[in-house]
Amino acid sequence: MRHLIDIHDLSTAEIESLIATANDIMANPDKYAEKCKRKKLATLFYEPSTRTRLSFESAMLELGGSVIGFSEAASSSSAKGESVADTARTVSCFADIIAMRHPKEGAPLVASMAASIPVINAGDGGHNHPTQTLTDLLTISRVKGRLGNMTVGLCGDLMFGRTVHSLIGALSRYEGIRFVMISPEELTIPDYVQQDILQKNGIPYRETRSLEEAMPELDVLYMTRVQRERFFNEADYIRLKDSYILTPEKLRTAKEDLAILHPLPRVNEISTAVDADPRACYFKQVLCGKYIRMALIMMLLGVD
Numbered sequence: 424m425r426h427l428i429d430i431h432d433l434s435t436a437e438i439e440s441l442i443a444t445a446n447d448i449m450a451n452p453d454k455y456a457e458k459c460k461r462k463k464l465a466t467l468f469y470e471p472s473t474r475t476r477l478s479f480e481s482a483m484l485e486l487g488g489s490v491i492g493f494s495e496a497a498s499s500s501s502a503k504g505e506s507v508a509d510t511a512r513t514v515s516c517f518a519d520i521i522a523m524r525h526p527k528e529g530a531p532l533v534a535s536m537a538a539s540i541p542v543i544n545a546g547d548g549g550h551n552h553p554t555q556t557l558t559d560l561l562t563i564s565r566v567k568g569r570l571g572n573m574t575v576g577l578c579g580d581l582m583f584g585r586t587v588h589s590l591i592g593a594l595s596r597y598e599g600i601r602f603v604m605i606s607p608e609e610l611t612i613p614d615y616v617q618q619d620i621l622q623k624n625g626i627p628y629r630e631t632r633s634l635e636e637a638m639p640e641l642d643v644l645y646m647t648r649v650q651r652e653r654f655f656n657e658a659d660y661i662r663l664k665d666s667y668i669l670t671p672e673k674l675r676t677a678k679e680d681l682a683i684l685h686p687l688p689r690v691n692e693i694s695t696a697v698d699a700d701p702r703a704c705y706f707k708q709v710l711c712g713k714y715i716r717m718a719l720i721m722m723l724l725g726v727d
């Protein structure tokens with residue numbers, strides 16, 4: 424049984440084949456309209472979501488399958504004290520594949536050990552978000568035409584931003600990748616990401632507090648929201664929330680072919696005045712998310 428809990432569960436060849444399938448779906452959607460006929464996806468979301476849950480659901484519907492699930496813990500039996508493992512065993516009786524989002528790091532892994540159907544991690548606490556990373560890779564490969572030989576700026580909440588951790592894991596496999604980590608001192612990338620991924624693989628990276636200073640060298644700028652729900656203390660959130668706000672002025676020194684990504688939702692870290700800039704890719708990214716999830720669902724269900 425294949426699950427997707429961590430981006431490292433996929434080989435580089437598999438990631439590339441998912442990207443190729445997603446590109447083919449975009450070009451020939453009709454070919455895929457019945458690929459998952461009579462298959463059911465269960466979306467078990469214990470945390471808020473707009474894009475991830477709805478893109479999973481529309482992905483399954485566009486494959487001819489159907490969808491069940493819940494979108495808040497309060498409306499599931501977890502409110503009565505049921506464990507994630509028991510919920511996963513139960514849902515295995517009803518569905519063919521699970522996408523789970525949970526505030527606790529490791530919950531989807533626990534679910535995958537109890538489930539008898541594939542489990543996809545749709546975000547676990549401040550840890551990982553592998554399907555956002557697949558979305559990001561598809562977007563970067565379509566916009567830039569490559570995944571290596573780039574300087575990638577990661578900006579904002581690098582400590583709690585789970586999408587950043589998975590993205591570093593995936594991009595680190597490619598030749599010629601360099602990272603510039605742009606964050607306040609309190610929100611730098613966790614030690615395990617630095618040690619287990621960056622240092623272990625000898626990936627060049629540097630840290631800076633200044634977006635302006637980093638801007639001219641970037642090929643990709645990945646903006647993130649300060650993750651309010653992961654803070655222990657509201658005062659710290661308020662102090663840090665406006666650390667970086669991308670505006671048209673700050674883009675003046677940027678490369679002409681910079682790609683600006685953001686997993687969304689945005690709060691205020693990208694001014695809406697940037698949306699009209701041709702370098703803004705974050706809504707393209709949302710669309711890519713649906714197609715790569717279609718490819719992933721087919722792969723995990725063994726649909727050819």
Ligand code: NCD
Nearest residue numbers: 474475546586648686687688
């Ligand atoms: C991200 C997440 O949930 O981690 N959103 C998403 O899935 N597109 C980013 C965020 O919430 O800031």
